[in-house]
Amino acid sequence: MRLSQYFLPLIRENPNEAQIVSHRLMLRAGMVRQSAAGIYSWLPLGLRVLKRVEQIVREEQDRTGAQEILMPTIQPADLWRESGRYDDYGEEMLRIRDRHEREMLYGPTNEEMVTAIVRDAIKSYRDLPKNLYHIQWKFRDEVRPRFGVMRGREFLMKDAYSFDLDAAGAKHSYNKMFVAYLRTFARMGLKAIPMRAETGPIGGDLSHEFQVLAETGESEVFVHPDYLEMDWESFDDGWYQASGRDALEAAVAHFTGLYAATGDIHDPAQCPVPADKLVTARGIEVGQTFYFGTKYSVPMGAVVNLADGRSAPLEMGSYGIGVSRLVGALIEANHDDGGIIWPDSVAPFRVGLINLRAGDAKCAVAADELYARLSDRGIEVLYDDRDESPGAKFATMDLIGLPWQLIVGPRGIAAGTVELKNRRSGERLELAAEAALQRIAT
Amino acid sequence: MRLSQYFLPLIRENPNEAQIVSHRLMLRAGMVRQSAAGIYSWLPLGLRVLKRVEQIVREEQDRTGAQEILMPTIQPADLWRESGRYDDYGEEMLRIRDRHEREMLYGPTNEEMVTAIVRDAIKSYRDLPKNLYHIQWKFRDEVRPRFGVMRGREFLMKDAYSFDLDAAGAKHSYNKMFVAYLRTFARMGLKAIPMRAETGPIGGDLSHEFQVLAETGESEVFVHPDYLEMDWESFDDGWYQASGRDALEAAVAHFTGLYAATGDIHDPAQCPVPADKLVTARGIEVGQTFYFGTKYSVPMGAVVNLADGRSAPLEMGSYGIGVSRLVGALIEANHDDGGIIWPDSVAPFRVGLINLRAGDAKCAVAADELYARLSDRGIEVLYDDRDESPGAKFATMDLIGLPWQLIVGPRGIAAGTVELKNRRSGERLELAAEAALQRIAT
Numbered sequence: 001m002r003l004s005q006y007f008l009p010l011i012r013e014n015p016n017e018a019q020i021v022s023h024r025l026m027l028r029a030g031m032v033r034q035s036a037a038g039i040y041s042w043l044p045l046g047l048r049v050l051k052r053v054e055q056i057v058r059e060e061q062d063r064t065g066a067q068e069i070l071m072p073t074i075q076p077a078d079l080w081r082e083s084g085r086y087d088d089y090g091e092e093m094l095r096i097r098d099r100h101e102r103e104m105l106y107g108p109t110n111e112e113m114v115t116a117i118v119r120d121a122i123k124s125y126r127d128l129p130k131n132l133y134h135i136q137w138k139f140r141d142e143v144r145p146r147f148g149v150m151r152g153r154e155f156l157m158k159d160a161y162s163f164d165l166d167a168a169g170a171k172h173s174y175n176k177m178f179v180a181y182l183r184t185f186a187r188m189g190l191k192a193i194p195m196r197a198e199t200g201p202i203g204g205d206l207s208h209e210f211q212v213l214a215e216t217g218e219s220e221v222f223v224h225p226d227y228l229e230m231d232w233e234s235f236d237d238g239w240y241q242a243s244g245r246d247a248l249e250a251a252v253a254h255f256t257g258l259y260a261a262t263g264d265i266h267d268p269a270q271c272p273v274p275a276d277k278l279v280t281a282r283g284i285e286v287g288q289t290f291y292f293g294t295k296y297s298v299p300m301g302a303v304v305n306l307a308d309g310r311s312a313p314l315e316m317g318s319y320g321i322g323v324s325r326l327v328g329a330l331i332e333a334n335h336d337d338g339g340i341i342w343p344d345s346v347a348p349f350r351v352g353l354i355n356l357r358a359g360d361a362k363c364a365v366a367a368d369e370l371y372a373r374l375s376d377r378g379i380e381v382l383y384d385d386r387d388e389s390p391g392a393k394f395a396t397m398d399l400i401g402l403p404w405q406l407i408v409g410p411r412g413i414a415a416g417t418v419e420l421k422n423r424r425s426g427e428r429l430e431l432a433a434e435a436a437l438q439r440i441a442t
Numbered sequence: 443m444r445l446s447q448y449f450l451p452l453i454r455e456n457p458n459e460a461q462i463v464s465h466r467l468m469l470r471a472g473m474v475r476q477s478a479a480g481i482y483s484w485l486p487l488g489l490r491v492l493k494r495v496e497q498i499v500r501e502e503q504d505r506t507g508a509q510e511i512l513m514p515t516i517q518p519a520d521l522w523r524e525s526g527r528y529d530d531y532g533e534e535m536l537r538i539r540d541r542h543e544r545e546m547l548y549g550p551t552n553e554e555m556v557t558a559i560v561r562d563a564i565k566s567y568r569d570l571p572k573n574l575y576h577i578q579w580k581f582r583d584e585v586r587p588r589f590g591v592m593r594g595r596e597f598l599m600k601d602a603y604s605f606d607l608d609a610a611g612a613k614h615s616y617n618k619m620f621v622a623y624l625r626t627f628a629r630m631g632l633k634a635i636p637m638r639a640e641t642g643p644i645g646g647d648l649s650h651e652f653q654v655l656a657e658t659g660e661s662e663v664f665v666h667p668d669y670l671e672m673d674w675e676s677f678d679d680g681w682y683q684a685s686g687r688d689a690l691e692a693a694v695a696h697f698t699g700l701y702a703a704t705g706d707i708h709d710p711a712q713c714p715v716p717a718d719k720l721v722t723a724r725g726i727e728v729g730q731t732f733y734f735g736t737k738y739s740v741p742m743g744a745v746v747n748l749a750d751g752r753s754a755p756l757e758m759g760s761y762g763i764g765v766s767r768l769v770g771a772l773i774e775a776n777h778d779d780g781g782i783i784w785p786d787s788v789a790p791f792r793v794g795l796i797n798l799r800a801g802d803a804k805c806a807v808a809a810d811e812l813y814a815r816l817s818d819r820g821i822e823v824l825y826d827d828r829d830e831s832p833g834a835k836f837a838t839m840d841l842i843g844l845p846w847q848l849i850v851g852p853r854g855i856a857a858g859t860v861e862l863k864n865r866r867s868g869e870r871l872e873l874a875a876e877a878a879l880q881r882i883a884t
Contacts, residue, residue: 009563
């Protein structure tokens with residue numbers, strides 16, 4: 001993509017309305033624009049990151065055997081009356097009347113709707129287990145939306161719902177999702193510490209929040225220091241495929257064995273970690289898992305026939321990941337004074353190609369050729385072909401945070417080299433073009 | 443995917459609520475379920491098709507240089523007051539009040555929102571032209587939703603918005619989209635005839651509807667017979683890349699040169715085609731293009747600075763494709779008494795692999811091996827490994843309409859062959875496994 005044609009409205013000054021760094025940088029880098037309080041439009045650069053994050057989430061859901069569906073945003077109120085949550089949910093639920101005065105709502109979550117679908121579709125224990133997920137926009141009418149996409153009102157969530165025959169099966173489904181979550185966040189380079197958590201309006205008696213430590217996190221968290229040293233990336237494909245029920249349970253036990261609690265439930269008197277060792281920090285909640293058994297299936301009549309002729313209500317859990325929030329969390333965890341530093345796995349482009357002298361014929365030919373060679377290899381490039389100063393081009397590339405910067409200028413052309421800069425390490429190398437391309441490709 | 447594990451709730455009998463064949467087949471084949479009047483949940487099989495359709499639409503938008511963004515579903519009413527459309531739009535607009543009593547709405551279209559984004563971001567003629575599109579759920583509160591996803595209330599639409607400096611530029615942008623639409627529909631095997639159309643609530647004075655002829659179409663259409671013989675697939679990559687402004691204009695002129703009109707604007711007295719030659723048919727509208735100049739940019743103050751220091755309002759057009767409706771339209775155009783017949787380009791899986799005798803060890807081994815070999819080649823397979831009768835398995839595969847059926851049974855195993863059936867032609871061949879795989883792969 002040529003930057004001269006790209007819709008990338010940059011903002012030079014820090015916007016007043018943005019209190020935290022991810023919000024500031026997302027506005028400045030032209031990733032999003034606010035369209036109403038807590039409601040954002042994703043511009044091309046931001047949407048690319050959102051899709052990368054979404055795709056990682058999807059792949060890790062698929063790997064567990066969960067199946068993707070897509071439920072609508074608008075739900076009938078009657079569905080929520082079946083579970084008893086319609087009146088309980090409070091003002092965060094956006095309530096709507098359609099032209100026939102029917103009560104509807106913009107879904108903040110989908111336990112009722114998916115339970116209704118499964119109730120009508122699955123009649124026999126033979127069709128279990130099932131895990132259905134979707135990645136869909138949700139609405140929670142926050143009284144004070146803030147922090148950009150971190151606490152917006154319209155937000156993209158992955159929510160999965162597991163259906164099992166009994167509590168042991170449901171626990172296994174919970175464990176599969178738990179490990180999928182560790183893997184999902186690790187692929188984005190995030191350490192998300194699982195913490196026992198309140199179940200809130202979803203209900204049930206087992207829940208974990210996954211918290212990314214960051215200074216600007218909204219939650220106060222208390223964690224055992226060993227969490228900071230754990231290997232979060234050990235769940236490779238082989239491990240996952242080979243693992244049976246017991247290995248999965250052991251993994252969950254390992255990652256939940258140490259003390260970690262949010263401020264809501266932390267009790268210094270009960271905490272087993274000595275106060276001088278306990279890490280007190282702030283966290284961004286990027287996911288939450290719930291096991292709630294038959295909380296929805298019993299009132300909604302979601303039962304299956306058993307082999308012996310009896311019937312039993314479905315055992316359920318639900319599992320959320322804040323997909324749009326993760327984009328903000330990733331920036332909170334990956335930035336410096338110059339701007340964003342994208343991890344490779346979610347970067348909107350892999351390379352920013354800079355032509356230092358847009359007016360110089362030799363530079364333009366050399367940069368055009370590099371652009372073609374990178375594109376031919378399937379490497380995504382944002383090519384700054386604008387007629388701007390070198391300083392402005394460097395600042396733009398640092399701001400938008402692509403992993404590699406490839407710089408073409410008159411001096412390098414005379415010497416037969418290009419400059420390759422790694423955004424994260426800051427390392428700069430003068431290399432022959434082919435060597436630079438190989439370095440980028442690996 | 444093994445059918446024994448797939449969430450595919452089939453319905454044997456024709457559902458009473460479905461009046462047209464696409465609605466019936468989408469329910470019977472477990473593609474969708476209604477969650478409220480005119481609001482559907484997409485189950486795994488249906489979502490696969492929806493995504494295929496969406497991806498073709500996206501690729502053809504990208505090819506024109508349009509850039510993908512994602513605007514939210516919920517919009518502030520004040521934005522629509524700027525254009526004057528808030529009070530005009532009528533009851534199809536789903537109006538909402540949030541917890542602070544602010545007036546909001548669920549977007550039925552996005553002219554105002556995208557104009558506001560561009561107004562704030564683009565200040566100079568140098569940044570034009572631009573075409574921004576998104577693929578997002580919309581809501582139109584139809585008084586009588588019907589025909590399944592064909593006239594639902596919550597529906598997925600691709601809407602693009604072009605911004606140009608002058609009318610000539612805007613016409614060129616219109617022509618690019620026009621040809622992209624012909625290509626998009628042709629890739630799905632659909633002949634969508636462009637017809638001059640009323641502009642309705644979008645406004646402007648140039649508009650085409652793209653109508654797929656189908657008996658169950660909602661619109662009455664009148665077309666020159668030569669449209670039925672035209673080559674709709676001539677817009678290959680080379681043509682598109684090589685074409686300048688004039689070639690594009692000539693192509694649009696070619697495809698709009700003959701008479702074609704919807705019932706709304708058809709006037710027998712004005713029609714140049716003799717009554718005995720005119721084709722009267724029914725059509726499904728799958729897309730519409732609009733050129734409306736400065737209708738939104740003037741009241742909303744979306745102007746750019748010109749080279750000579752003056753400023754000018756943006757020249758705009760908008761371009762919609764009904765992505766979820768297309769899934770229904772595709773079935774209307776591709777089915778027989780047995781069920782759906784997916785075109786290759788949108789099929790949810792390429793192959794249905796049937797093990798005729800799930801209990802037979804030799805059959806299971808042979809079918810498992812074919813499943814692995816197909817998967818290894820990157821061919822998407824739905825593998826019917828269920829313990830059902832051959833008749834039920836054949837009926838299921840015909841119903842869900844995958845392009846190829848690969849059938850493994852005891853007789854074939856004894857003879858060293860498998861049976862390969864083409865869903866569309868009905869042709870059946872006894873082949874060695876490798877020959878069957880090669881045939882499927884090409």
